[in-house]
Amino acid sequence: xxxxxxxxxxxxxxxxxxxxxxxxxxxxxxxxxxxxxxxxxxxxxxxxxxxxxxxxxxxxxxxxxxxxxxxxxxxxxxxxxxxxxxxxxxxxxxxxxxxxxxxxxxxxxxxxxx
Amino acid sequence: xxxxxxxxxxxxxxxxxxxxxxxxxxxxxxxxxxxxxxxxxxxxxxxxxxxxxxxxxxxxxxxxxxxxxxxxxxxxxxxxxxxxxxxxxxxxxxxxxxxxxxxxxxxxxxx
Numbered sequence: 181x182x183x184x185x186x187x188x189x190x191x192x193x194x195x196x197x198x199x200x201x202x203x204x205x206x207x208x209x210x211x212x213x214x215x216x217x218x219x220x221x222x223x224x225x226x227x228x229x230x231x232x233x234x235x236x237x238x239x240x241x242x243x244x245x246x247x248x249x250x251x252x253x254x255x256x257x258x259x260x261x262x263x264x265x266x267x268x269x270x271x272x273x274x275x276x277x278x279x280x281x282x283x284x285x286x287x288x289x290x291x292x293x294x
Numbered sequence: 295x296x297x298x299x300x301x302x303x304x305x306x307x308x309x310x311x312x313x314x315x316x317x318x319x320x321x322x323x324x325x326x327x328x329x330x331x332x333x334x335x336x337x338x339x340x341x342x343x344x345x346x347x348x349x350x351x352x353x354x355x356x357x358x359x360x361x362x363x364x365x366x367x368x369x370x371x372x373x374x375x376x377x378x379x380x381x382x383x384x385x386x387x388x389x390x391x392x393x394x395x396x397x398x399x400x401x402x403x404x405x
Contacts, residue, residue, distance in 0.1 A: 213393075223395040225393065225394070228392055270336060270337070274392075280342075280385060282339050285336040287335065288336055
């Protein structure tokens with residue numbers, strides 16, 4: 181069974197631009213969560229999607245948004261990029277929204293904002 | 295709120311045993327997970343403890359004490375490839391986060 185895939189793997193943008201990242205979950209998994217990982221803040225939860233609906237959202241500004249499609253694939257968008265948005269963006273999939281379902285992570289997208 | 299504490303760095307010798315501790319504060323606690331992350335890689339699930347006691351999976355074991363809000367990851371017969379960051383993560387019904395991660399422990403294995 182293929183794992184979680186994320187595209188692109190690396191991205192360089194400039195301040196003020198916007199970016200869209202993509203995540204394909206493990207086949208059969210319907211929940212997709214997004215995390216931001218930085219050296220200073222560690223792994224921080226962005227949001228979770230299930231059945232095309234945002235179920236939970238972390239403490240990030242409205243510039244961070246996402247969506248999920250009927251095939252469970254998910255995208256996240258960051259508008260008006262800031263230098264501080266440089267990070268590794270990880271998505272994780274799980275079977276359902278149950279808290280005890282194991283989350284499996286993709287390789288991440290490394291975003292650099294110049 | 296929620297908080298997790300784990301040592302930032304640990305160094306151990308190849309072939310030896312190392313224990314990485316994690317203490318947490320949360321409400322609505324369900325369980326504690328451990329993830330391994332190599333440099334440039336994705337976090338990889340290692341173990342999940344919902345009940346008190348020790349769970350063993352090959353060279354890795356994980357322990358939980360709910361009354362002490364404490365857990366640890368035990369790595370035996372250390373190999374050079376075990377050099378990585380290890381994160382404990384709380385699963386709870388507190389707040390919006392499905393998983394709340396600790397800041398990670400960087401484990402360095404020396405020959």
